[in-house]
Amino acid sequence: MHPPYRQDYVSISLTGQGSGGYNNSKQWRRQSCWRKWKQLSRLQRSLILFILLLLFICGIASYPTVTEHLRGLTDEEQDTDSNSVLKPVIPHVLPEPIKQDHPALPEQLSQRKLSNRRGPPVLQNRLQRKGNTSDTVAEDKPAGDQKEGEEEGVISWPGVVIDTEQATEGTKEKEDSPANPEAKSSKESEVSRLEAVREAFRHAWKGYKDFAWGHDELRPISKSYSEWFGLGLTLIDALDTMWILGLKEEFEEAKAWVATELTFNKNVDVNLFESTIRILGGLLSTYHLTGDSMFLDKAKEIGSRLMPAFNTPSKIPYSDVNIGKGTAHPPRWTSDSTVAEVTSIQLEFRELSRLTQDPQYEAAVAEVMNQVHKLDGKLDGLVPMFINTNNGQFTHQGIYTLGARADSYYEYLLKQWIQGGKKENQLLEDYLQAIEGVKKNLLQTSSPNGLTFVGEVSHGQFSPKMDHLVCFLPGTLALGAHSGLAADHMDLAKQLMETCYQMYVQMETGLSPEIVHFNMHQGSTRDIDVKLADRHNLLRPETVESLFYMYRFTKDHKYQDWGWEILQNFNKYTKVSSGGYTSINNVRDPEYPSPRDKMESFFLGETLKYLYLLFSDDTNLISLDQYVFNTEAHPLPVWPSTA
Ligand code: DMJ
Numbered sequence: 001m002h003p004p005y006r007q008d009y010v011s012i013s014l015t016g017q018g019s020g021g022y023n024n025s026k027q028w029r030r031q032s033c034w035r036k037w038k039q040l041s042r043l044q045r046s047l048i049l050f051i052l053l054l055l056f057i058c059g060i061a062s063y064p065t066v067t068e069h070l071r072g073l074t075d076e077e078q079d080t081d082s083n084s085v086l087k088p089v090i091p092h093v094l095p096e097p098i099k100q101d102h103p104a105l106p107e108q109l110s111q112r113k114l115s116n117r118r119g120p121p122v123l124q125n126r127l128q129r130k131g132n133t134s135d136t137v138a139e140d141k142p143a144g145d146q147k148e149g150e151e152e153g154v155i156s157w158p159g160v161v162i163d164t165e166q167a168t169e170g171t172k173e174k175e176d177s178p179a180n181p182e183a184k185s186s187k188e189s190e191v192s193r194l195e196a197v198r199e200a201f202r203h204a205w206k207g208y209k210d211f212a213w214g215h216d217e218l219r220p221i222s223k224s225y226s227e228w229f230g231l232g233l234t235l236i237d238a239l240d241t242m243w244i245l246g247l248k249e250e251f252e253e254a255k256a257w258v259a260t261e262l263t264f265n266k267n268v269d270v271n272l273f274e275s276t277i278r279i280l281g282g283l284l285s286t287y288h289l290t291g292d293s294m295f296l297d298k299a300k301e302i303g304s305r306l307m308p309a310f311n312t313p314s315k316i317p318y319s320d321v322n323i324g325k326g327t328a329h330p331p332r333w334t335s336d337s338t339v340a341e342v343t344s345i346q347l348e349f350r351e352l353s354r355l356t357q358d359p360q361y362e363a364a365v366a367e368v369m370n371q372v373h374k375l376d377g378k379l380d381g382l383v384p385m386f387i388n389t390n391n392g393q394f395t396h397q398g399i400y401t402l403g404a405r406a407d408s409y410y411e412y413l414l415k416q417w418i419q420g421g422k423k424e425n426q427l428l429e430d431y432l433q434a435i436e437g438v439k440k441n442l443l444q445t446s447s448p449n450g451l452t453f454v455g456e457v458s459h460g461q462f463s464p465k466m467d468h469l470v471c472f473l474p475g476t477l478a479l480g481a482h483s484g485l486a487a488d489h490m491d492l493a494k495q496l497m498e499t500c501y502q503m504y505v506q507m508e509t510g511l512s513p514e515i516v517h518f519n520m521h522q523g524s525t526r527d528i529d530v531k532l533a534d535r536h537n538l539l540r541p542e543t544v545e546s547l548f549y550m551y552r553f554t555k556d557h558k559y560q561d562w563g564w565e566i567l568q569n570f571n572k573y574t575k576v577s578s579g580g581y582t583s584i585n586n587v588r589d590p591e592y593p594s595p596r597d598k599m600e601s602f603f604l605g606e607t608l609k610y611l612y613l614l615f616s617d618d619t620n621l622i623s624l625d626q627y628v629f630n631t632e633a634h635p636l637p638v639w640p641s642t643a
Contacts, residue, residue: 186557186617193564193615198245200571200581201608204599205242205250207580208234214261220580221597229270229279232262237278237605239286239295240634244622245612258283259294264301267324272309272317273341275302277632278601280348284355285634296355303352303361310364314392316371317342317364336386336395342368344408346416347630354639369416372409373426379457380437381430383409398459402438403467403515408631410434411476415628418483421641431480435489438473443492446518446527451502452495453518464518468540471500471512472631475546482553482624490553497550500543501562503528507587510569511537530588536596538583539574541606541633548614552624563614570607606633 040048204218212218212225216233219226235254242251280302287295302323309317309328318328319337330337346365353362377384377394384394385405402410413431417424442454444464454470456463477493503512506528515534519527544563551559573593574581581603585594610633613622627635 190615190617193560193567194612196567197608197612197615198247200567200575200611201238201241201245201247201604202250203575203579204581204604204608205238205247207576207578207599208238208604210579214257217601218580218599219597220576220578220582220599221595223578226598229275230266230268231264231270231275231279232257233278234599234601234604236262236282237601237632239282240289241604241609241612243286243289244609255292255294258298262298264298264305264323267322269320269322270306271319271341272306272321272328273319273338273345275321275323276306276345276348277630277634278605280306280352281630281632281634281636282605284348284351285630285636287355288635288637299352300356303349307360307364310367312389314371314389315364315367316387316389316392317345317368318389330389334386335389337389338405339372339383339385339387339394340404340406340408342387343372344412344631346412347419347628347636350416350419351636369427373430378437380440381433381435382406382437382441382457383434399456400437400441400458401456401467402442402454402470402473403456403465404469407467407469407472411472411631414476414480414483415630418479419628419636419638421639422483432485435477435480439492444518444520447520447522447524449527451499451518451527452492453499454496455518464520465515466499466503466518467515468500468503468512468537469542471496471503471542471546473546474500475542475549478546478549478553479624482549493546493550494554497546497559500546504543504562504566504569508590509537509573509584509587509593510565511573511584511587512540512543513537513587514540535586535588536584537574537587538596538598538600539570539581539603539607540600541602541610544607544610544614545629545633548610549624551614552619560614563611567611602632609633 207220208218211220211223212234214232214235215225216228216230217226218234235257239251239254239258242254280299283295283299283302287293287299305323305326306321308326309319309321311328312318316337318330319341320331321328346369349361349365353359371392372383372387375383375387375392375394377397379400382400383406384397385399385401386395387393388395400406410431413427413434417427417431420427422428438454441457441462443452444455444462445452446464453464453466454473456465474493474497477489477496481487481490481493500512503516504510506526507513507530513530513535514537515531517529517531519529544566547559547563547566550556551563570581573587573590574584574595576582576595580599582595583598583600585596587593622629622635626638628638629635
């Protein structure tokens with residue numbers, strides 16, 4: 001919540017004698033000032049001149065400090081890497097200063113209502129909004145919609161107040177800027193949007209710091225926390241985001257916690273995939289960005305503690321590892337692992353081997369890729385969702401999806417190929433075959449507006465179901481096209497990007513549900529249906545992730561504008577006034593979105609990071625020719641060519 005805009009004035013009045021009459025002529029004013037000056041005593045005049053001189057000198061003297069502060073860490077502070085054997089591939093990335101050329105006027109900003117326009121004009125006209133927004137909405141509002149004390153623009157939940165007027169606090173743009181980007185200069189718009197993301201991050205961080213410090217996840221409504229692995233998951237996931245956003249103070253306090261409090265010598269079961277992408281990935285990328293070997297040491301420790309997961313009959317890793325005891329096991333009810341999980345740990349373990357010169361990490365994850373490459377049971381390159389850790393075969397065959405349990409398998413085929421310098425042909429072939437498999441088996445268009453979507457196949461039957469998770473695909477396709485693959489991948493990326501955006505814009509809150517179903521029948525009145533159980537939003541990143549890639553490669557500002565709308569809606573419906581953001585249960589009810597009381601670590605690790613990168617026009621801020629993002633948005637270097 002923002003206090004009302006306040007401006008402080010310091011005034012010096014030169015009280016002159018004979019200040020009786022008022023004459024508005026300029027000449028009179030000039031003469032009058034001069035007369036007043038002359039009427040002052042010599043001492044008074046000297047004092048005033050001395051103060052002016054002093055102010056001038058202070059201004060000059062503070063200039064270097066201010067610029068240094070904006071630049072983030074000084075060179076000496078960054079260069080703490082003298083102990084590490086291997087250096088980062090890419091010189092450390094300095095947080096970019098935010099150039100506040102024309103900071104938005106707070107009083108302008110606080111007055112304006114959040115503009116909540118939905119959709120690109122063309123499609124929005126085509127879509128029949130009425131039919132698109134109602135049918136499957138269940139009433140889950142508590143009795144008495146308008147709660148006591150509720151004002152216009154303020155959503156109240158028990159124990160929480162979300163101020164819808166504070167959306168994108170302090171940085172709102174002129175009315176209708178998404179539809180009218182010329183309303184402000186593009187530089188001005190860039191600066192204010194970047195600052196809005198930083199503001200959102202600070203707000204999320206405040207909640208984490210106040211109520212969940214050192215724990216895994218913030219529960220912002222109950223002002224408490226939840227523990228998953230007991231490893232400060234949010235803090236580690238957010239490290240490189242803080243670095244990239246230039247939040248030096250927050251970064252330093254988090255770094256101090258990692259250095260002094262974080263211990264992996266704990267009798268705790270962790271999920272191999274989740275701890276690899278969030279913890280190992282987060283530590284490795286922070287090491288690369290900062291050059292601080294403390295992060296590499298921590299990465300080595302968690303990496304080696306995760307290795308028991310690979311001690312299985314098939315060498316396909318178990319899902320869970322006890323990092324204190326050095327034991328691993330599958331989930332209690334099965335000996336299967338999830339295909340996406342065992343094939344989306346490769347970027348991190350390969351990088352760990354490169355940095356430590358210890359091949360065991362890379363060998364373990366390469367074995368998994370080689371086995372999956374040869375397995376029967378694929379559909380035109382599409383993989384099933386489960387794999388058995390005893391015999392190394394796919395199980396529960398017949399279901400093919402780009403959503404949960406398979407998604408990042410496809411992402412990591414392409415990204416490993418890029419990470420390794422585009423030499424590993426097997427990875428590329430599997431990726432290209434899979435994309436053809438998507439086109440042949442999973443791609444359809446909706447009715448009435450012809451949105452291209454990726455459905456699922458279940459035992460030969462097509463289902464028009466699409467997870468929000470699938471929205472990583474436009475970005476991955478665009479990255480492939482940028483990396484030299486077929487240009488039609490970019491065409492498909494653009495179509496799917498539009499669809500993912502529509503998954504937001506067609507909802508009453510402007511936020512996507514977890515899963516949608518597309519209508520394919522002629523005569524349908526709406527393209528998108530949402531089942532009652534699928535209406536939640538977990539603050540997921542996939543759409544803004546893809547928007548970032550699309551903007552980087554096309555420079556089409558509509559992608560930034562779409563991301564801007566999404567950020568505003570996160571601020572409007574998920575921001576908790578006491579600090580933090582919450583996932584919500586119902587994206588179709590703007591009056592009662594029903595908070596779930598959890599801020600996932602990926603909101604800080606991914607969602608806000610991708611939004612920041614989306615709004616930045618600096619293509620060197622994590623260059624996509626130098627870095628490849630892991631599936632948790634942690635940038636790892638593309639390996640230097642050894643040829
Ligand atoms: C993240 O942990 C990763 O992006 C993962 O690949 C998928 N799920 C979440 C975000 O939605």
